[in-house]
Amino acid sequence: MTGWLQALLFPPRCRLCGAATAADPALCQACLDDLPWLESGCGRCARPLPAGGDTRWCGACLKRPPAFDAATAVLHYQSPADYLIQRLKFSGELAVAPVLARLLAGKIATRASALPDLLIPVPLHRARLHERGFNQATELARHLGRRLSVPVDHRLCRRNRHTQPQSLTPLRLRRRNLRGAFSLSGELPAAHVAIVDDVMTTGHTADELARVLRRAGAARVEVWVIARSGH
Numbered sequence: 700m701t702g703w704l705q706a707l708l709f710p711p712r713c714r715l716c717g718a719a720t721a722a723d724p725a726l727c728q729a730c731l732d733d734l735p736w737l738e739s740g741c742g743r744c745a746r747p748l749p750a751g752g753d754t755r756w757c758g759a760c761l762k763r764p765p766a767f768d769a770a771t772a773v774l775h776y777q778s779p780a781d782y783l784i785q786r787l788k789f790s791g792e793l794a795v796a797p798v799l800a801r802l803l804a805g806k807i808a809t810r811a812s813a814l815p816d817l818l819i820p821v822p823l824h825r826a827r828l829h830e831r832g833f834n835q836a837t838e839l840a841r842h843l844g845r846r847l848s849v850p851v852d853h854r855l856c857r858r859n860r861h862t863q864p865q866s867l868t869p870l871r872l873r874r875r876n877l878r879g880a881f882s883l884s885g886e887l888p889a890a891h892v893a894i895v896d897d898v899m900t901t902g903h904t905a906d907e908l909a910r911v912l913r914r915a916g917a918a919r920v921e922v923w924v925i926a927r928s929g930h
């Protein structure tokens with residue numbers, strides 16, 4: 700079926716409100732306007748900060764800077780961003796991935812600084828991957844990579860342990876819960892890399908993975924996430 704005929708018979712529906720929309724990604728303009736856009740965040744970890752620029756650091760980064768150099772997030776982890784991410788992650792609605800990736804790619808495409816040489820999705824442990832059937836971070840990275848013309852390597856980095864979800868781990872144990880969680884299966888082929896994930900909450904996961912990438916020789920490590928929670 701040709702594209703226009705398909706569009707006529709099955710017009711894309713907004714992933715949030717169900718309205719017919721010509722827009723790709725399939726979010727209508729009204730829903731796009733209502734998204735919780737993250738306008739101003741910490742220059743290091745993207746934690747939401749009051750308006751006034753992305754150059755200042757939050758208190759946590761001033762006290763203890765993370766192993767990554769900079770983070771980019773496009774949305775607050777609030778409704779309906781959380782709903783879209785959960786649909787992707789837990790309902791296996793893979794069609795949500797390009798919608799979210801396009802939002803983040805749009806933000807990244809406007810920046811002046813150089814893009815990374817490689818995108819590395821945060822890996823799932825193989826037991827979790829088997830259970831879910833896909834890694835949402837890999838799905839997002841693939842779409843981001845295609846849009847921004849940056850290669851993706853989803854095999855290089857491994858998750859060694861089936862760690863307890865961070866959300867179920869007491870705050871003070873979260874860092875310890877991740878120690879030794881990641882390793883690389885080969886040489887890091889790039890000096891400037893970006894870790895890709897769906898959400899960043901405490902930042903400990905990205906921090907631990909960034910530490911591993913630095914040890915492997917990365918000169919600059921970024922973190923790209925769709926949504927950032929304020930905690």
Ligand SMILES: [Zn+2]
Binds near residue numbers: 717
């Ligand atoms: Zn809508």
Ligand SMILES: [Zn+2]
Binds near residue numbers: 741
């Ligand atoms: Zn910060």
